[in-house]
Amino acid sequence: MSTGRRVLTSLALVLASGAALADSVVFLDGFESYSSGSILNWTPPVSSPWTLSNGTIDLIHTGNYALSASAGLDLLNGQSFFLDMDGSTHQAGLLDLHNILTPGQQYQLDFIVSGNQRGNIGYTTSDTVDVALLQGSTAISLVNTTLAHNAPWQIQNATFTYQSGDIIRFRDLGSTDNVGYLLDNVRISAVPEPISMVMLGFLGAGMLGVRKLKGKKQ
Ligand SMILES: [Ca+2]
Numbered sequence: 001m002s003t004g005r006r007v008l009t010s011l012a013l014v015l016a017s018g019a020a021l022a023d024s025v026v027f028l029d030g031f032e033s034y035s036s037g038s039i040l041n042w043t044p045p046v047s048s049p050w051t052l053s054n055g056t057i058d059l060i061h062t063g064n065y066a067l068s069a070s071a072g073l074d075l076l077n078g079q080s081f082f083l084d085m086d087g088s089t090h091q092a093g094l095l096d097l098h099n100i101l102t103p104g105q106q107y108q109l110d111f112i113v114s115g116n117q118r119g120n121i122g123y124t125t126s127d128t129v130d131v132a133l134l135q136g137s138t139a140i141s142l143v144n145t146t147l148a149h150n151a152p153w154q155i156q157n158a159t160f161t162y163q164s165g166d167i168i169r170f171r172d173l174g175s176t177d178n179v180g181y182l183l184d185n186v187r188i189s190a191v192p193e194p195i196s197m198v199m200l201g202f203l204g205a206g207m208l209g210v211r212k213l214k215g216k217k218q
């Protein structure tokens, strides 16, 4: 292989590896595998990376309680189960995700949410989706948005850099009427590092070498 072709092959490999990293999903939970039916005041199993405190959430199977999963947005991990983030004890719980990420790495968090779907039958007409990165006693807001009860399923996302011990906390801010926003398909992907300056320098030197070789041949 000529030097020029080697340099181009190296560039192609670098670009290809970047494209692969952009799609590197490190966590995905569509809540499909926990139960065969709805569970009010659901407790995540100890074997899961989730913990729940200070209140409750419900695991809902589509069709129960007049609730439905997303149409078209839930393709990644099934369309049956999702969470109602204000359970059935008049206190919305704190749902925490921890110990699944690498310190120092940048990540993108995606998830889908809908309004509570029942504001038209006497419950709150909106709920606030609040997601934060807890670093010790500091809370960094990742998503804070208020959804009308009839807001359709939609994607929310945020990027963050994970530090050791950080917790990602989902909650329905201020909701105490047993009817909260609906959550599904929590996905975390590693954000690829940009091509380093060292690599660019290597490529530049390689291209310079090609030019010199061509110059000698002429
Ligand atoms: Ca689901």
Ligand SMILES: [Ca+2]
Residues within 6 Å of the ligand: 086, 116, 124, 126, 127, 175, 176, 177, 178, 179, 180, 181
């Ligand atoms: Ca509510």
